[in-house]
Amino acid sequence: MSADVLRVTELGKAFRDYGSEFKRFASWFGAKVKVREEHWVVRDISFSVGCGEAIGIVGQNGAGKSTLLKLVTRTLMPTKGSVEVNGRVAAILELGMGFSPDLTGRQNVYHAAGLMGFSREQIDAAMSEIERFAEIGNYFDEHVRTYSSGMQMRVAFSVATAFRPDILIVDEALSVGDAYFQHKCFKRIREFREQGTSLMIVSHDSSAIQSLCDRAILLQAGRVLKDGEPVEVMDAYNALIAERENSTVKTERLRDGQLQTISGTLEAVVESIHLYTESGQSVEFVDVGQAVELRIGVILKADIPRLVFGYLIKDRLGQAIFxxxxxxxxxxxxEVKAGQRVTYRVRFPMNLGPGTYSISTxxxxxxxxxxxxxxxxxxxFVFTVANxxxxxxxxxxxxxxxFEVTAI
Known part of the structure; x- marks a missing residue:
């Protein structure tokens, strides 16, 4: 990695209630005014983004994700800390990017791109490509108030990415688009990355985070809970979602260096898991298409009225396969009782491509x-498939x- 394109240091944002607008106004000029109420949305966040690096921001609703992006793009001013940006930023933070409903799509493109610092001549030169990429036909010259949310997102993304930025920041606006346009967006994002653009993306889509990002940051209550490999961060995020009263979340570094996350009340636990061939041989290396049996031993630590067992196969990037x-x-x-043991046997053909996979239970x-x-x-359990x-x-x-091939 070369020099950082973004550096965030001890960043914090508090929303304050002064009791009156006069006191708020006085505070702007340095007057010591007593704050009636103070709520920190983001606090003590520090991280950096290198040139060409992609960072995923994840967290539950209210964790501070969108506020963080607004602070980075300076649409919000921080209460404390600093943001250093080296390069041009393009951001899609909210649906429509502040489009005026009384202007057409084309007019809004001129307005939005102008605010991004581009001249009329530069916008004219890019307009046909913006229109082509958005694919909304004659609606491009209709008022935005007639647009669906998906159409607004198409135009917003098209104008934001018409000129390759040094840093592309994307909030969850892409989630409103149709599947076809989402594929177009992610294709363009990958192309930008290959050309050296850095990326910050907020998404609940673990596949997007794990396929696009080099790192992920998990926010909780406005603070950084974890910053690391996308697979490990998404595992911690899933555990956080599942956490309930009296439940636990623990992590353990495995022998191969991977970080395992276990969460739950532990009223029932997996005590053994193995993969077997049809002949009953325990294996960790499997041939493509080979018939196998996954055998899981479970012990009950408490009486449970209803017990369901599930498993998930993931690829090396942590993306769900089945x-x-x-x-x-x-x-x-x-009505399973404490002390009972249950064995689950799952038989299936290993119709996976060559590679390393893991099983979550x-x-x-x-x-x-x-x-x-x-x-x-x-x-x-981790296993390898070979052809x-x-x-x-x-x-x-x-x-x-x-195949059926006919030559004429």
Whole structure:
């Protein structure tokens, strides 16, 4: 990495209630005014972003994610700390980027790009590409008040990325777009990254964070809870979501260096997990398409009225490949007693592409770990798939085709 394009130091933002506008006004000029109420939304945040680096910002609602981005883009002024930016910033923080509903899409492009510092000649030169990328047809010359939220996002993203920035900052506005346009947006973001643009993105989409980002930052109550590898941060985020009263979250560094996250009340826990071949051999290396059995041993630490077991296969980036549970297969156990042991056997063909994968396990009461999370265990088992017996292919799924070729 070369020099940092963004450096945030001890950043904090407090919203204060002075009791009257006169006292607030007096505070601007340095007068010592007693604050009636003070609420810190962001506090003591420090991090840096290198040239070409991508950072994901995650956290639950109210964690301070959007406020942090507004402080970085200087649409909000900090109460304390500093933000140093070296380069041009393009940001999509809120749907429509402040578009006027009484102007057309084209007129709003001139207005928004002008505020970004571009001349009329530069905007004219880029206008046809902005219009082409947005793909809203004749609506481009209609008033924005007639637009759907998805159309507003199309124009907003098109103008924000018409000129490659040094730093691209994207809030969750992309989530309102249709699937086709989201793919276009992420393709452009990846192209910018290849050209050296740094990225800060807020998203609840773990796949987007893990596929786009080099690092992720987890915010909780306005502070940095974790800053590190996207897979580890997303595991911690999922554990945080699942955490309930009397539950625990613990992490452990495994022998291969990966950080395992376990959360839940631990009223039921996984005590063993192995992968077997059809002949009963325990393995960690599997051939593409090979029939296997995943065998999980569970022990009950308390009486549980309803027990559901689920598993999730992830690739090396932490993205979900396949998952299901006994709620969906209608094999729920009822009235399980403390001290009982349960064995789950899951048989399936290993129709995955070559690579390293991990299995996460969940012991819950329903189809989700957000109700009763007895135990959620990331990196419960790691295995490798190799292609020993099939023609070469690429990708993370083995979908054998039958070709029919006719030459005329």
């Amino acid at each position: 998952g299901t549970n006994t709620h969906h297969t209608k094999q729920v156990l009822a 969940a012991l819950v009461s329903t189809d989700t770990h957000l109700v009763d999370n007895y135990e959620w265990r990331d990196l419960a 020993h017996s099939h023609p070469h292919f690429v990708g993370n799924a083995w979908i054998p085709p039958e």
